[in-house]
Amino acid sequence: GQQVMQIPQYQHVQEGEDFTTYCNSSTTLSNIQWYKQRPGGHPVFLIQLVKSGEVKKQKRLTFQFGEAKKNSSLHITATQTTDVGTYFCAGSENYGQNFVFGPGTRLSVLP
Amino acid sequence: DTAVSQTPKYLVTQMGNDKSIKCEQNLGHDTMYWYKQDSKKFLKIMFSYNNKELIINETVPNRFSPKSPDKAHLNLHINSLELGDSAVYFCASSQSDLYQETQYFGPGTRLLVL
Numbered sequence: 001g002q003q004v005m006q007i008p009q010y011q012h013v014q015e016g017e018d019f020t021t022y023c024n025s026s027t028t029l030s031n032i033q034w035y036k037q038r039p040g041g042h043p044v045f046l047i048q049l050v051k052s053g054e055v056k057k058q059k060r061l062t063f064q065f066g067e068a069k070k071n072s073s074l075h076i077t078a079t080q081t082t083d084v085g086t087y088f089c090a091g092s093e094n095y096g097q098n099f100v101f102g103p104g105t106r107l108s109v110l111p
Numbered sequence: 112d113t114a115v116s117q118t119p120k121y122l123v124t125q126m127g128n129d130k131s132i133k134c135e136q137n138l139g140h141d142t143m144y145w146y147k148q149d150s151k152k153f154l155k156i157m158f159s160y161n162n163k164e165l166i167i168n169e170t171v172p173n174r175f176s177p178k179s180p181d182k183a184h185l186n187l188h189i190n191s192l193e194l195g196d197s198a199v200y201f202c203a204s205s206q207s208d209l210y211q212e213t214q215y216f217g218p219g220t221r222l223l224v225l
Contacts, residue, residue, distance in 0.1 A: 033212075042216040042219050043201070043216045048212075
């Protein structure tokens with residue numbers, strides 16, 4: 001079945017440093033979503049990517065969908081303590097009928 | 112106004128008991144989900160309902176039985192609770208338009224089985 005992996009599992013950065021998490025699917029995806037979960041909170045939708053090679057930006061966050069639609073990345077420029085949390089990617093093979101979540105990358109930011 | 116709400120927020124119970132978790136969404140969505148998040152934070156889908164009909168039923172013990180009385184509600188009943196059922200259970204909802212499957216998660220129910 002479909003598997004979604006993320007690396008790294010954990011990342012500790014100094015405030016102001018950049019951060020990137022990578023998401024890889026065992027199968028070609030129709031679309032991919034990214035979610036953020038703060039400690040003790042629930043996953044919150046960040047963005048959805050649909051097109052091959054798509055790049056989207058949200059302030060300091062840059063999301064990319066691979067050309068083959070099997071991988072994606074989330075890059076945060078100049079991290080802040082408010083960026084702390086676990087970032088999940090979730091991929092679908094069939095346009096949202098079933099999203100499979102990656103294991104998440106847990107980001108901690110040292111002030 | 113809470114978009115997706117769950118009750119209870121915390122649930123501590125003995126092994127062997129039966130318990131229910133309730134979920135309600137006021138977003139007018141047609142699809143609702145139950146996810147289980149274990150201690151390692153893996154988020155795994157359990158069930159998905161679209162317009163009150165079951166569309167996804169992952170490999171979940173049949174002690175777990177979802178019930179959707181209407182599009183706005185999806186409850187989860189668990190029989191004969193086991194230690195391994197301890198986890199955070201999230202309800203979520205979405206609208207099944209093409210490419211618009213953003214999922215809105217509830218605050219979670221933290222279940223501890225003793």
